[in-house]
Amino acid sequence: MSIDKENVSINELAQKLGLKMPTVTSMMQKLAADRLVKYEKYKPIHLTEKGKKEAGLIIRKHRLTEMFLVEVMKFGWEEVHDIAEQIEHINSPVFFKKMDEMLGFPEHDPHGSPIPDRAGNIKQAVRHPLCDFNSGESVVITGLARSEDDFLKFLNRKNIGLGTVLNILEKEEYDGSMKLKHGKKELLLSRPVCEELFAEIASGT
Amino acid sequence: MSIDKENVSINELAQKLGLKMPTVTSMMQKLAADRLVKYEKYKPIHLTEKGKKEAGLIIRKHRLTEMFLVEVMKFGWEEVHDIAEQIEHINSPVFFKKMDEMLGFPEHDPHGSPIPDRAGNIKQAVRHPLCDFNSGESVVITGLARSEDDFLKFLNRKNIGLGTVLNILEKEEYDGSMKLKHGKKELLLSRPVCEELFAEIASGT
DNA sequence: ATAAAAACTTAGATGCGTCTAATAATATAT
């Protein structure tokens, strides 16, 4: 959370972790003692550089695993999060190194999120939501803002995945929805969906 | 332990688990409450049928994983135990099902030990140590009594693996060592090693 | 600007797994 939000509240963390606030407070005090987190009473929390590296290494394991599950084991992109959440805790550098090799050192996970490098650094590229593009443009989907499986299943039904090319036919001013051409078919996406799809101008146009 | 020894002592368990005896005692009391283990004060312990099934399911995950690490990820058979010991705790039926499918439903792990079925039942085939065979016989290695990595590395150096065919040239009566032909080379194995290699008469002879 | 609400911290309780020390039962050796 602290990686793309900078500041995080105890409350948010408690929610996300399914714990009560006092538990999170004492966790933060311990992480602060290890200099992984900057913590001052009643102030919002953020990771230190050290903490970001550490978090990056865990995210790396998570995303490499997701990639492995999709590419090698042929799971759907909506199935991999929960499994990867468990496998990311495996302590075996050689295991993740092998994954990385088998996958040809991928830079993105199956949802288009960047895989941190071996030092835990995350290359944060600027990403543009689909709704920022204009009618007449032809774009490729390169990432997702959320990876909850209901969203992923929705995209499956619409046949949208990473690398999908879409032509923007119309942008509805009123509600921000978009009419798109997807191969031979036409497709309507609502504003909230367009906000959660990252895209780039398709190169071959 | 209880699967091929029937009776196990608190002390042995404590050693193996790196815990003190009182800890193991209280564990056994809890397992007994779940009817996984038969426990009476001061008596040796053994798994119940229910406990054997449960253990079988964990062993299944462990051995499937070992097979996956060797066959799919190309780890050496001496590298896989420690990684599998961690992955066996992953809770995801679909993950292990996929492994099983990718491997073509294997019945043995990379060390020749049987993989329990989906219900946790272990097919315990009778296995014959190499030292029980006689000179003149031609045998295949089908399993190992121990899978510690120093032993496995020793076998690597000798170029012995599952499926290796050996011709018994001589059995030394005095110390029980064996002179064998391995391909074009000759090989001498000491008694303790011969006791830990399982073999069968080679079929194509 | 003040009152009310929300967020946060502290103190202390509970549960759990582990341990040590003391005691009891069983196994071994003379």
Place this chain on the structure above:
DNA sequence: ATATATTATTAGACGCATCTAAGTTTTTAT
């Protein structure tokens, strides 16, 4: 057969993560 050693159990302590309840600070709303 008895003494000794080994093995096992019990009781109680400790550390740790969590919680609830109570109090404090900060934010929000009027």
